[in-house]
Amino acid sequence: DTGVSQDPRHKITKRGQNVTFRCDPISEHNRLYWYRQTLGQGPEFLTYFQNEAQLEKSRLLSDRFSAERPKGSFSTLEIQRTEQGDSAMYLCASRQTSNEQFFGPGTRLTVL
């Protein structure tokens, strides 16, 4: 499968713990995006990378959130000191030159 992959698919954690998600984009896609989707809502933009450079961060991305894309390939999204309000589906998408973003299956985070 050459699509966007995300790991893990599900994560249950206790409040205050740190979690890290991984996204592997489609090979050679230079842009990678993170979104967050809560129940009954559309995805909301969090941040994006062009190659290894993080070019934009949403105001939704508090100081507890950090994202990296070393070497411009896979990306990680870390949430420190998780809160119940962080419970959501975290989506990753990648894009090359066409206008289409290809989405991964998402990581569902539940904070107890």
Add this chain to the structure above:
Amino acid sequence: GDSVTQMEGPVTLSEEAFLTINCTYTATGYPSLFWYVQYPGEGLQLLLKATKADDKGSNKGFEATYRKETTSFHLEKGSVQVSDSAVYFCALSGDSSYKLIFGSGTRLLVRP
């Protein structure tokens, strides 16, 4: 800022009925417009897109026309099938980041 508003669901139709899901947008420039679909248990998939005024996007019997004068991109299908049951998201991409701004989604349920 840019935003997307789409009709609330759920929309319940009988098989072979005509479908319209309304979508309007607010944007400062000339955005590209998209419809994404999320089938049960699956990730977001691009359904169709339009990149400039009066363009018509079409795929799998679905159509939407980019109407600049009414800032709308309504989704239509002449005859829905049970397999069309899903959540449909209208989205725009309005700047050089190509990040997507989504509406809240409309759930469609088609009954046999």
